[in-house]
Amino acid sequence: MFENLSERLERSFKILKGEGRITEVNVAETLKDVRKALLDADVNYKVAKSFTDTVKNKAIGQNVLTSIRPSQLMIKIVHDELTTLMGGQTADINYEGHPAVILMSGLQGSGKTTFSSKLANFLKKKKNRSPLLVACDVYRPAAIDQLKVLGEQIEVPVYSEPENKNPVEIALNAIKEAKHKGYNLVIIDTAGRLAIDEAMMQEIAAIKEAVNPTETLFVVDSMTGQDAVNTAKEFNDRLDFTGVILTKLDGDTRGGAALSIRTVVDKPIKFIGTGEKMEAIDQFHPNRMADRILGMGDVVSLVERAQEQFDEEEAKKLQRKMARNQFDFNDFLKQIEQIKKMGNIKDLMAMIPGVGKAIKDLDIDDNAFKSVEAIIRSMTPKERANPDIINQSRRERIARGSGTNIQEVNRLMKQFEQIRKVMKNVAGNKMGNLMSRFKM
Numbered sequence: 001m002f003e004n005l006s007e008r009l010e011r012s013f014k015i016l017k018g019e020g021r022i023t024e025v026n027v028a029e030t031l032k033d034v035r036k037a038l039l040d041a042d043v044n045y046k047v048a049k050s051f052t053d054t055v056k057n058k059a060i061g062q063n064v065l066t067s068i069r070p071s072q073l074m075i076k077i078v079h080d081e082l083t084t085l086m087g088g089q090t091a092d093i094n095y096e097g098h099p100a101v102i103l104m105s106g107l108q109g110s111g112k113t114t115f116s117s118k119l120a121n122f123l124k125k126k127k128n129r130s131p132l133l134v135a136c137d138v139y140r141p142a143a144i145d146q147l148k149v150l151g152e153q154i155e156v157p158v159y160s161e162p163e164n165k166n167p168v169e170i171a172l173n174a175i176k177e178a179k180h181k182g183y184n185l186v187i188i189d190t191a192g193r194l195a196i197d198e199a200m201m202q203e204i205a206a207i208k209e210a211v212n213p214t215e216t217l218f219v220v221d222s223m224t225g226q227d228a229v230n231t232a233k234e235f236n237d238r239l240d241f242t243g244v245i246l247t248k249l250d251g252d253t254r255g256g257a258a259l260s261i262r263t264v265v266d267k268p269i270k271f272i273g274t275g276e277k278m279e280a281i282d283q284f285h286p287n288r289m290a291d292r293i294l295g296m297g298d299v300v301s302l303v304e305r306a307q308e309q310f311d312e313e314e315a316k317k318l319q320r321k322m323a324r325n326q327f328d329f330n331d332f333l334k335q336i337e338q339i340k341k342m343g344n345i346k347d348l349m350a351m352i353p354g355v356g357k358a359i360k361d362l363d364i365d366d367n368a369f370k371s372v373e374a375i376i377r378s379m380t381p382k383e384r385a386n387p388d389i390i391n392q393s394r395r396e397r398i399a400r401g402s403g404t405n406i407q408e409v410n411r412l413m414k415q416f417e418q419i420r421k422v423m424k425n426v427a428g429n430k431m432g433n434l435m436s437r438f439k440m
Helices: 003-015 024-040 045-059 070-085 112-126 143-154 167-181 198-211 226-239 256-265 286-293 299-308 312-323 329-341 345-350 355-359 370-377 381-385 392-402 406-436
Strands: 100-105 131-136 185-190 215-221 243-247 269-273 281-283
Touching (some): 045 070, 112 269, 112 281, 131 167, 167 198, 185 198, 198 226, 226 256, 243 256, 329 381
Parallel strands (some): 100 215, 131 185, 215 243
């Protein structure tokens, strides 16, 4: 995500020369290159021009402190303006209403049905809501079945009327069902089309008028670039939606939609999709996205994802085991599973400042842990709990059972021992520091 834009912007800032002040002369070439970088990222032309004009006006005449370079000051100004361009503040979901009703809109193929389920899962787990998914796509083959399968995965009920072809009636009946059974949130998945047409617009407008939703969200595939912005404008003109959801931001996208939509439709981006899993959804934070675009990483989001998988009691048990050098392959397997739940490996690494640039050309497979897991799962329960008993003959048997070779098993055993030593030292130091507080 944004790799090309980040690289181009970094090159642009290196152009900036001079000391003492940023002037129209020494900033002109930099901003020319910044504008090209934005246009190459599929940012709307008017948005790109307005952005660079604003940066220029704020930059010219700025005194450069002796402790920083002109390029560093320019990065700060660009960062602030990128944050403003994408909305400035994080936009929350409106939960008013009994139940609150979220109406999903968008073109077919934008990921609307999948994201409806992701959103239900997110709001259930993080906001303690009790959601009901509603299948109002009465045209697409298997649309109802798809929503039901996804609903089962996240343990959220799905309301549907397979024989009813009137989506307005289905939506109204679903809200009655939610009130009757005590669900405090209704998420309505509507039909899409391959292109905008009058029938689709009239239908979703009728649903909106009938249910009076607290939120009308427009789901758009960020891979479609500038077309996504044009589609958003047409939907907004008809529906006056309250927020935007960008899907497929984990793909090879240039990011123009994320940078242009807020300005063109004047509606906030509320969520982004970052992968295929049900957990691959993030609230959109303009300042964090600006950090990532400028190669500064996104440690806050990385920590938040880690905390979602964090169990305080389990962590205390693990620390005690580490301090006693009892960390075993069962613990190791649990840690791998937690990392995998956090999302795409390359995306996670890119959140660490300075790492994104280093790994941009690396092909990091999400199945990188596959052989490690196969080796561990080929061990007996006794071997997992007591790694020290794994001798050469056991290693050979594990290699055969896991479909790997003896070299891979030996490599894992060596890496595991190194990890165990580091963990023992870290845990021991923490326990020592803790005990020292109680000494007189």
